Amino acid sequence: MAAERPSFDQFLEKFKQHREVMIEELHKVIVGQDEVIEQILSAIFTGGHCLLVGVPGLAKTLLVSTIARILDVQFRRIQFTPDLMPSDITGTNVLDETDTGRREFRFVHGPVFTNILLADEINRTPPKTQAALLQSMQEREVTVGQETLALPEPFFVIATQNPIEQEGTYPLPEAQLDRFMFNIKVDYPNLEEEEQILTSTTSGERAETRKVLSAKAILYLQKQINQIEVGPLTINYVARLVRATRPVDGSAPAFIRELIDWGAGPRAGQYLIHGARAVAAMDGRPAVSFDDVRRVAVPVLRHRISANFQAQAEGMTSESIIARLLEEVPEPTVSKYE
DSSP states (O other): OTTTHHHHHHHHHHHHHHHHHHHHHHTTTOOSOHHHHHHHHHHHHHTOOEEEEOOTTSOHHHHHHHHHHHEESOEEEEEOOTTOOTHHHHEEEEEEEOTTSOEEEEEEEOTTSSSEEEEETGGGSOHHHHGGGHHHHHHSEEEETTEEEEOOSSOEEEEEEOSSOOTTOOOOOHHHHTTOSEEEEOOOOOHHHHHHHHHHHSSSOOOOOOOOEEHHHHHHHHHHHTTSBOOHHHHHHHHHHHHTTOTTSTTSOHHHHHHEEEOOOHHHHHHHHHHHHHHHHHTTOSBOOHHHHHHHHHHHHTTTOEEOHHHHHTTOOHHHHHHHHHHHSOOOOOOOOO
């Protein structure tokens, strides 16, 4: 084991360099949004899906397409609309006539057969079509008729959603929300960033980006990141943090029982560990710390807890509730022996 450690340390150093190069390439096109970029990369390096939530015009689509350009992978974009059908996503059988005159069905792959799928304005299509992504996101496969087809590896869904325009939209069901590793809030830029955006986008010049990682390299990185050490105390902290979000659990603080209708399930704990591993790896560290868990707690938990009317009346958001929860759930300590 001791002989393998230097090679793993070399991997962490190289991975950190890859991450820095990717961020440098992204910033040729995207101004600011460092936290958003870090969270999307964390999900990609651990095989998770992302939901980007932000008002129109914040470059959500541009960010995803730029990430696809710097990765040597396939990229498809679906514009979700009220008349979109499930077969428009997964594909459909068409009737072909062969050279011999025989007719037979041939499956035409839909846009879901790709590495990075951008589901633009995912809440603009009815639940029937939204559900077409459920099997793809969880099992990485698509069932058509009696045949089940595997999706390319790696496979990520990055969806966008407008939080302010609700007319003609269909809120995502909780089962589908839970399949997103991160719910990422894309916020307005500050004054300096906005000036830079206006300067770069009105100059008529287009920044050129270069490829950084291939699909094979991403799969290798995902496998290596799973070797990042997660100690028993960290697992205990994650489990207690997730359980504390559930108002029916005896360990939940009093304010959770008052402000939350339902809390996070076990998948939240899995994604907290995956996200914390990615954060540690991007920092070049071989083990997960409690701070790593706290860094990913908000994007992992914000769409997995349901604030009730009392919380809304008091002006409490899911983010503020999670921040308070992180203060109240203590870190586990090692008992001292006499």
